[in-house]
Amino acid sequence: MATAYDHLLKLLLIGDAGVGKSSLLLRFCDDTYDEHIQSTIGVDFKVKHATVDSKRVKLTVWDTAGQERFRTLTSSYYRGAHAVLLVYDVTRRDTFENLAEWLKEVSSYSPNAGEGVVKLLVGNKSDLLDGEGVEAVTMDEADAWARANGMLFLKASAKNKEGVVECFNEVVSRILSRPDLLANSAPSKPRITLQPQGADQGGGCC
């Protein structure tokens, strides 16, 4: 169970409801896809071990609720995050236009007004463009927006796998190149157990 790793990194997925944050999480961590995935009422997370730039990293990927009414609650999850993935739906322009609001959240709740985290813009559901889906935001426009806000832009499809691993690898690679972010990434338990009697974490394994 104790898999060795060099860094423990926290990644946060944010963006409007329905853009596919949970699907990206599921594809990346479990390599599965669920057409009828439920909307996230709360904040979910999964872990994933990966090797990037010959470093072994353990990722905890946090998937937040996108619904407007939960907006005030999700701010607490920015604490300790090394990277934030801003996700929009390439076929829904409103989800792109709301990115400004999301970026404002990042600036408010992340260290150094958002400079203290790695940011990546992810245009999800790229598979829809192969069919009858209409590209609501041109790649150039998304790329320009990302650049202007100090991040990289990548296209992805949780459904057909395109670009998903690349997104996460890119993010991890950028984190690994920033010593200021790695200071608090030494391996440890992801969350401190509050009740001592509940310490049989992972009980019944092996």
Add this chain to the structure above:
Amino acid sequence: SRAAEFTTYAPLSVLCATWNVNAKKLDDASSDLSSWLFPDDSSPPPAVVAVGFQEIVDLNAVNVAVDSKASQRSSLWQETISRTLKTRGSYTLLASVHLVGMLLCVYVSAPHVAGVSNIHTSTAGVGVMGVLGNKGGVSVRFQLNDSTFCFVCAHFAAHRENVAGRNADFQSIVAKTAFEVGEEAVREGVKSGSLEQWSEGSTSIGLMDHDFVYWLGDLNYRIDEALATDDVLRMAAAGEVEELRAHDQLNIERFNERVFQGFEEGVIDFGPTYKYQPGTDAYETRPDKKLRAPAWCDRVLWCATHNPNHTKQLSYGRAELRISDHKPVYAAFEAQVKNIVVARRQEVYGEVMRTLDRYENQSLPKVDLNKTCVDLGLCYYENKATDKITLTNSGAVVAHFRLVPKLEESELCKPWITVSPTSGMLIPGESMAINFSVTVDNDTATKLNTGDEVLEDILILRLENGRDHYLTVSGKYARSCFGMSCTDLVLISVPVRDVPLATKERVEFEKVHLPAALSVPKELWRVVDAIYDKGLHEKDLFLTPGFGNELKQIRECLDTSSDFGGFHVHSMAEAFVTLLSNLSTPIVPSTLFPTLEIDQQNIQPWSRRFLEELPPIHYNVFVYVISFFREVLLFGQSNHLTAQKLARVCCNCLTNQAEAEKEKVGGKAQRSMAVIFLHFLTTQSI
């Protein structure tokens, strides 16, 4: 454990050769080392050749301290070996390392050069003071394909009786030999399975941290002293090898596990290699020389650390070169070299990682909720509405849950919600309900009426070491006249229930239903009217509590402007008192309480001033209530009420009865106020 799926093995021939040259140089005639390095000409030349020498220079003080002569001799020997190797094939010198008299040169044949990486050398002196190199070991390590090799050329302590010293030399060399291979090579070693349980960030490895360790050299073990020197000489000359082997110190020490633990050695089937008369094939027996019992000083041992079957010795013998007092020894091996198919390994590695990830993710606590929203529908004033959410542990581990406050808040939820339990534990498969109840008390009603509050809140349910669920609790307040202010109530001519709560809708509503301008709230009027109808002669009217259930129905009738049923007069009287006492602002604000003791002298002016200062609607209500009570007092005979009793009722329903407020105002002011109420009830001053 799945290494077999991506690992293949291929045989590799290895030759180890060792010779104590006794500081002698080769003359041209004897410069061919073929008989030593290629003892078996019938098989193809070995892929790896490791040649070790001892005493390439005299072990005198000068040579121990100054390296120049040893370096010169090293080059000389290297040239000779190269020349010999060239006769059989193309070899590359991987590394050579020397320490005083010890020299180790490792060569690899051309086809295998490309597979070699991470070549490192190390020296370990264990001679005088434990550091100088008159005795010790020199080592070369490298990786060939995915196997790691380490060759050690050693020279142990001399003298027949010094067995313990030789054993100690072995341990010292093992302990002292270290290769600074770097973090990357360590990681590579762990990945290929050559290293086990390696500590994080390590950059250096030891002698035994290799798939193959070959140990050669003048180990100086002799024939046990149980055999007399003369007997040894005789038996050595006669070739009685078997008998001598039983008395070999190294065999004895290894059998007792005092040295070379884990190592193997082939059976010696050749005569002792020491001590010869240089230039001859005869043991040294000349009278002017010290008499030595012949011995197998020169040996080759090996250890295939991960699998003993991975090295097979093909031959073990000696060559009959004559310049030294030792005969050179060789040992040929076949080693099984690991070859990891990288693509396949990555595939397997990826699969394993995915399995581990899936396993770890499945080990996260998981709880299913039958719903995430509790909608309590219409919530009535002072009524408790309840519902529950059922949690079921659908995961593989015990789930500890607790409700946690939102960021920067200290309470779990709004005050109008009560929730239980707020934490708990579920074993897999177990279910538990979290109960929610919503009660709109007067304070909450006041806020809801003004639109400052809505019946909606989100609670955070946290699974320890797991995810958060958000639970939404909501309801729709059924607006009531209770908890409103009299100034607001007089503006409403329609049923209070119909007036929207949200500011925006209320504004729209008021455009259609223009504000009324009643003198007293219609609800108050209706209650008074109903009490009149029932008659004012009921004993202890206003002092006897009503029926709770009826009170609720009366409230509903008031809020919806529907007709009263046949309610008991005491219930109506209580409705009258509570309607007034629960107004969001009391009829008589505490600022109007007298600031001094009221007596017969000052009661007239105080009462007058009091009436003047009452806000207009409050004035209306006050006069209305006092007039009504005076009417009630007319029936004093039957209802047993007195002005004093009703003055107390006035205090209860017309002033703020909150404890904190009462304390602020003070007992004296309250008593004075009661005197004023009494005054109005008993005189015609209104």
